Amino acid sequence: MSWVITGGAGYIGSHVVRAFQAKGIEAVVVDDLSTGRRSFLSDDTPFVEGSILDGALLENAFDEHGVTGVVHLAGYKYAGVSVQRPLHTYQQNVTGTATLLAAMESAGVGRIVFSSSAAVYGTPDVDLVTEDTPKRPESPYGESKLIGEWLIADQAKAAPLAHTSLRYFNVVGSGAPDIFDVSPHNLFPLVFDALLAGRTPRINGDDYATPDGTCVRDYIHVADLAEAHVVAAQRLEAGEALDPVYNLGSGDGVSVGEIMRAVAEVTGIEFSPEIGPRRAGDPARIVASGERAARDLEWKMRHTLAEMVESAWAARKAAV
Incomplete structure (x- = not known):
């Protein structure tokens, strides 16, 4: 069992x-x-x-290493910048995924776990996002991720391909100090x-309809995500059926204000964040249910907010 991890x-x-x-x-x-960084x-x-x-590079890698599956993480991931670089975003995320799928078919690699995104939902009008929440992406990045899901699903109808896509929101923390x-x-x-x-962090808007007035989002620890x-790869390798998509969500969310307070406590640096105007298009709350992933992928939130901040801060300081 050997898997390619793109990105x-x-x-x-x-x-x-x-x-x-x-x-x-083997990865x-x-x-x-x-x-990315080789280090x-x-x-x-x-x-x-x-x-x-x-x-050709992909096919050679598949053949040389006896690859049986792919975790597809490579892509252009900056939603805001994608509005200024739509063609680049589509080339990297859509053409790149199509090229990868073609290479997999040619090499006989029939399993893929796709890194999708909550950006496929755009600004949802529900308190708790599920996999069935309407998809309304609002950036070329979000559109490209949804198209990636479609490409994989369509390819699975045309050729042997076991697959699932994982949609996630805000990934934070560190599982290793380096x-x-x-x-x-x-x-x-x-x-x-x-x-x-030595600058003061900034919050974009504190007058939302949330408990402390700041936006509420899903924040998940990167090690839990990994x-x-x-588990998804192991289930596909074992021939077990998985849903086409899963949300890796917390179910409750954390506000930007709560994060700022946790950062001040963890770092020991007292500060009151600057309050700027709202950013256009920022919804008050985006939180997802992770129930289906908990059922099939052993998904759960294993880290507290304090642990997310502590691990991220330790890794960032080590890089200074």
Whole structure:
């Protein structure tokens, strides 16, 4: 049993790789290092540097390593920036997924776990998002993830392909002191970078219809997320039926204000966040049910908010 992890040198991908390795499953990484870091992987991790747009490279990797499945994490993940770079986003996320599926079919690789996103829902009008909540993506990124799901489902009708897609929201924390979130757009890195630079973190709006006036979101620990990928791969490898999609949600959510208070407590840096205007399109609350994933993928929230902040802060400080 050997699985390719596309995007496996990234923040999430490297955690997935280590989760596979912890279960004794060989993980072969394909990554172009556009945002990933080779240092996030152990020296003995099989590594192929290249793009998922290179079908020949993918086929060679599948054949050389006797690959039986793929966890597809590679893609352009910046929703806001995707509005300015729609063609690039579609090339990386849609053309890349189609190229990957073609290479898998050619090499006889018949299992895939796809990294999808809560961005497929857009701004939902329900308190608790389920897999059946209408999909209304509001960015090229969200659209490309939904199209990726469609591509995989359609390919499964045309060729032998066991598959599932995992939709998740805000991934935080660290499962290892040498891996940290490198995104310039995510909340935790933005807050930590501000504190390390002596600046005051900022909240975009505090007048929402929520308990403390700040937006409520699903925040899940990256190590919990990685475990769900491994279980999904193992179930597919065993020939067990899985649903086409699962939400990896917390069921209750955390407000931005709560996160700021937890950061101040964990870091020991007292601050009162600056309050800026609302960002256009930011809903007051987006929280998902993880019941189906709990049923089939052993999904659960194993980390508290304090543990999410503590692990992320320790990893970020170690990188300074």
